[in-house]
Amino acid sequence: MQDDQKKTTHFGFKEIPTDEKVQAVANVFHSVAAKYDIMNDLMSGGVHRLWKRHTISQSGVRAGNKVLDIAGGTGDLTLKFSRLVGSEGQVILADINDSMLKVGRDKLANHGVVGNVKFVQANAEALPFPDNTFDCITIAFGLRNVTDKSKALASMYRVLKPGGRLLVLEFSKPESEMLSQVYDHYSFRLLPFMGKVIANDAESYRYLAESIRMHPDQETLKGMMDEVGFERTSYQNMTGGIVALHKGFKF
Numbered sequence: 057m058q059d060d061q062k063k064t065t066h067f068g069f070k071e072i073p074t075d076e077k078v079q080a081v082a083n084v085f086h087s088v089a090a091k092y093d094i095m096n097d098l099m100s101g102g103v104h105r106l107w108k109r110h111t112i113s114q115s116g117v118r119a120g121n122k123v124l125d126i127a128g129g130t131g132d133l134t135l136k137f138s139r140l141v142g143s144e145g146q147v148i149l150a151d152i153n154d155s156m157l158k159v160g161r162d163k164l165a166n167h168g169v170v171g172n173v174k175f176v177q178a179n180a181e182a183l184p185f186p187d188n189t190f191d192c193i194t195i196a197f198g199l200r201n202v203t204d205k206s207k208a209l210a211s212m213y214r215v216l217k218p219g220g221r222l223l224v225l226e227f228s229k230p231e232s233e234m235l236s237q238v239y240d241h242y243s244f245r246l247l248p249f250m251g252k253v254i255a256n257d258a259e260s261y262r263y264l265a266e267s268i269r270m271h272p273d274q275e276t277l278k279g280m281m282d283e284v285g286f287e288r289t290s291y292q293n294m295t296g297g298i299v300a301l302h303k304g305f306k307f
């Protein structure tokens with residue numbers, strides 16, 4: 057294929073060749089991995105913990121279940137799931153990025169989690185698991201980084217068991233114009249500044265802010281889930297729609 061015919065996609069607000077996005081996203085997460093948890097707490101004022109707690113409460117996960125936490129990163133959800141599924145169950149923390157996986161593995165070991173958690177390096181677009189494997193799949197703040205989101209959702213649908221549920225926790229579209237303006241100011245000015253001061257990495261945090269704006273809004277994402285086969289899809293806005301939790305089932 058000629059260069060000028062090459063397919064492109066967005067990387068934040070930039071347009072780049074589609075086949076370069078995975079590497080561009082990888083560079084961001086290699087760069088932020090070591091400071092990821094502390095930055096999460098600082099940037100959200102700790103509120104990401106409430107969003108994640110709510111996600112767990114909506115998961116329906118019980119002892120003995122098999123859970124996939126895709127784009128699981130440093131393992132916040134995996135840690136909670138590992139306690140819920142117990143010794144009869146299993147949680148797989150899958151992530152494309154080995155730096156994030158390493159931070160996650162060390163953190164879970166420090167919390168005494170052993171035995172029922174497995175770490176797998178995988179791309180959400182091509183999950184390396186058999187059909188109908190998981191009772192629950194979560195992807196938290198991961199989907200917006202994936203190049204082909206529909207392909208990833210279809211891959212999640214395939215590996216979910218009939219009766220299982222998918223939960224997508226992601227930044228979304230604020231419900232009010234006023235909140236939107238305040239949030240824009242925060243994410244485009246304050247976020248890169250905090251990234252520079254705390255992690256010496258303004259660029260990565262600028263990408264994070266831009267990628268949030270480029271992510272499909274609540275209704276669009278729900279439609280994408282419907283399209284690949286999820287049923288009874290719904291979403292709940294949190295913090296005025298800054299974040300939304302989408303839910304869908306496979307029957």
Ligand SMILES: C[S@@+](CC[C@H](N)C(=O)[O-])C[C@H]1O[C@@H](n2cnc3c(N)ncnc32)[C@H](O)[C@@H]1O
Binds near residue numbers: 131181195196198203
């Ligand atoms: C913002 S972090 C979220 C980590 C964790 N889920 C959380 O909520 O704290 C996004 C994660 O998505 C991962 N990621 C990006 N693209 C991916 C892909 N195509 N497949 C799997 N993981 C991906 C990154 O490596 C990173 O660890």
